[in-house]
Amino acid sequence: MDVDALVAAVRNGDVRLHELEQHADADDAAAARRRLLAEETGAELETVGAYAFDAAVAEPNIENMFGAAQVPMGIVGPIAVDGGAVDGPAHLPLATTEGALLASVNRGCAAIRAAEGATARVLKNAMTRAPVFRVSDVAEASETAAWVREHVDRLAEVAESTTSHGELRGVTPYVVGDSVFFRFAYDTKDAMGMNMATIATEAACETIEAETPAELVALSGNLCSDKKPAAINSIEGRGRTVAADALIPREVVESYFGTTPEAIAEANTRKNLVGSAKAGALGFNAHVANTVAAAFLATGQDIAQVVEGSNAITTAETRDDGLYASLTIASLEVGTVGGGTKLPTQREALDIVGVRGGGDPPGSNADALAEIITTAALAGELSLLGALASNHLASAHEELGR
Known part of the structure; x- marks a missing residue:
């Protein structure tokens, strides 16, 4: 059937909306749904329908497709990281609608580069089902x-x-x-x-x-625990447990963040540790979910698993006339094969990182992606803590017009 015939079949009750792919190709099925929705709701769906990939590619990922959500994508980096699976600078695409996020992460990345880089390691790898x-x-x-x-x-x-x-x-x-x-x-x-x-x-x-x-x-008894805040994931981990750290010299802290190591360490203790404990939070961090969610959207991860990805602890202390900062994410669930990583936009984003497909040895690409995301999230933590310690948070958003 062509689009006109599909629309008529649905109106006449001969075909249900979710059955359109049985009678036409995926793009015509999506076009028919857009027309029916536009007529029923009065919505203009031209932009929703202006996606750049063959709708058939997305059939394993969605039902009742009528278009695509386009989220702005930016780039952060180079991210200077000495990892167990990645060695050397990398770029990371982030997809978000939150203004100032990429500017903040990039500022943290610049400070880490000036400090001769961060170290990152995957400490544990264990996907669970309970x-x-x-x-x-x-x-x-x-x-x-x-x-x-x-x-x-x-x-x-x-x-x-x-x-x-x-x-x-x-x-x-x-x-x-x-x-x-x-x-x-x-x-x-x-x-x-x-x-x-x-x-x-x-x-x-x-x-x-x-x-x-x-x-x-x-088959799932919620002790896994998938897509829900859970203390067991904080303790035992799920997916990849990843840590990244950096030692930032005092002059770099002062130059890039306009404050001191002591001020950032105090802000981290009172905000991320004491404040989170008082709130009964599982994550003791400033905004790790921001970077994780944006990286997940860009690289085709299961976005709902940002719940576990925000299960992280940020530490900061003065050391050797500088600032030692670390981020440990207990349950970062990422992959470079399967799921949304097969979609064209996300494949291109993984190509930028250099981790698309299976690694050699197996698991090394997903390990590298986890180390890069964690280091970028550490950069975001440093930048936000610096803005808070220097009382520049509101002015930064104002300056960027957000």
Whole structure:
């Protein structure tokens, strides 16, 4: 069917809106939806429909597509980072609608460059899925947990049979009365790995049901914990746990931020540590979510996982006549293959970073992306803390017309 025929079919009730791709190519289906929406709502959808890729490419990523959201994208860097997976300067595209964000991150990047760079490392890599089982009582719960502890190798064999890349790192039992949770943790290489972990865990759950009294209630029991604030992710991590730090000489702090190491350290303690503790926050940082969300949008990550990505601690202290600053993100969930990384805009953004596709060795590209994002977020922390310590935050936004 052409667009006119598709529109008529929906109006007549012969075809439902979500079925259009069964009768036409993806671009015509999206055009028909735009026309129907425009007629029903009175909205002008010309810009929404002016996307630059073949809509068929996006079919694995969305349903009922009628256009694309275009978010301005800017660049930060060079980011000078000595990483475990990246060595040397890199640029990072950020997509955002928040004015002054890129200017702030770039100021922090410039200060880090003047300080001869930052260091970054991926400390842990473990994507998790935690199913919940039903048992009759705590005796059966104990029996089931004990069986799983003794047979992790067998569960690994079953789980890994579903994937050519994932590796089971471990399984941790948690018992709450007649509920038994098992937190499976996987190395998913260059994939963010949520789907990989889910499919592998489902296979392992069938073995647990066959060998123990437990009955599976839900493949995800929220102890994973995906896309929700959770203390377990702060402690155990999820995805990649990444740290970056830098030692900024006093003269660089004064030149780039217009303040002193002592003032930034005090602002960090009173704001990020004491203030966050008083608020009962899980993240003890200034605005890590800003950089993480913008990097996720640009590079095709699951944007909802910024919840875990903001689970970070910023430290700052005076040291050696300068400022030592660090950022540790407990659960940064990123990948360079699969999901939104296949979309054309996001592929180009990953090319800028130099990490598109699978790495050699496997996992190295996603590690590099995690180290670069964390270092950029550290730059953003330094810049905001400097603006607060020098009382320049409001004037900076005013100057940039935000």
